[in-house]
Amino acid sequence: MSLSSDEIKRYSRHIVLRGVGGEGQQALKAARVLVIGAGGLGSPVIAYLAAAGVGTLGVVDHDTVSLSNLQRQMIHTSAGIGTSKAQSAGAFVAALNDHVSFVAHAERLTTANATALFANYDLILDGTDNFGTRAIAAEAARAAGLPLVSGAVSMFDGQVTVFAPGGPSFTDLYPTTPDEADLPACEVVGVLGAVTGVIGTLMAMEAIKLVTGLGEPLIGRLLLYDGRAARFDEMRYA
Template sequence: MSALTPAETRRYSRHIVLRGVGGEGQQRLKAARVLVIGAGGLGSPVIAYLAAAGVGTLGVVDHDTVSLSNLQRQVIHRTDAIGTAKAASAEAFVNGLNELVQFRAHPERLEAANAAQLMSGYDLVIDGTDNFATRLTTAKAAAAAGIPLVSGAVSMFDGQVTVFMPEGPQFRDLYPDTPDEADLPACEVVGVLGAVTGVIGTLMAMEAIKLITGTGTPLIGRLLLYDGRAARFTELDYGAA
């Protein structure tokens, strides 16, 4: 791991004095290579907090363009970015926040045919996509590559987050059956409260930072559920870590 520069020491001073992170943890963040799938409602806070935290290499996969309806929850995108690629908009945000982060834009859709290539060179994957098929494809590819995966999802007022490790419980342990698409309506149909994506996306960033720095207990084999209306967290165990 490379030493921190004086500028980095000043920028990340609150991490460096934090027990459980410190200089070594910050060096691990600097050396980390993280791939975020989706620059939408969940990906936005993930990208923002990992860039602010000093993750050395941050890749973003998203084939979509910014639209007006995105701005209610996808907080890294600006009104003047409407019509531009989300990956490019995310890059502009990261460059403006922390020029020390190496950003890699992947303006394409993640599919079974390209998932392994997209994940090559990264040591952590974060899935913020909004459909079951892509989440399953991402989980399969991450498991095959032996890469840890932080996964989250939101709907209406609720959300969830968990961590899949190569040697731990897998996506199919949590979801043994593929649900009918009618049972998983898109947010365009049922809606989603913007702040819920902030809650879950920030929790996903937190899990990523824990995995990178080695501090705390990640959500391996545990699904953390958030009920926004009741302001209540519950936990579901789906396998031994």
């Protein structure tokens, strides 16, 4: 997929970057990526993938923008309170990069619609904040043979991994389903806004690596971030 003169200027820092180059940028332009959740993790993911020139960017989110979101969900604004997060994300992308085709899915991801939603994309990123939806996304991606970048945050900490066809799966990492009542909710325990930026940006990086073939994705590896200690650790799973 060729690049216009405007795109060559826009992505010039990628094009001169060894390991990406024009071929990698063309791969990004051809990519069809779906982001589940336009919240704390989805915001930096959407921002960096749109800036990177992903050709088609879809966002699934049934929620609306609220005032308490704005402490960490930086693609939304005060003027957008009460509007659909998916539509708000679309307005952000349109203002940032008119070369990106944005598709808003203002609905909740469920077992009933996941297969149809995923059929139009070749890479999935999950930034949702509940285990049930994450499990649905992982199973639908596995069934469709699609790679899935998965991130999660709580309070001062976060984690990110990649589930890829032929590699370790979501159930390898989480062999038992926890009781939702035992999982800390963001509105109860809180989350430092910048932590979602750290993990969301790492998720975007993994997506770019998967699309361009750059480096070694986090397949079978869980990257853990401790914000208070400023430390990263890694856990392997199989």
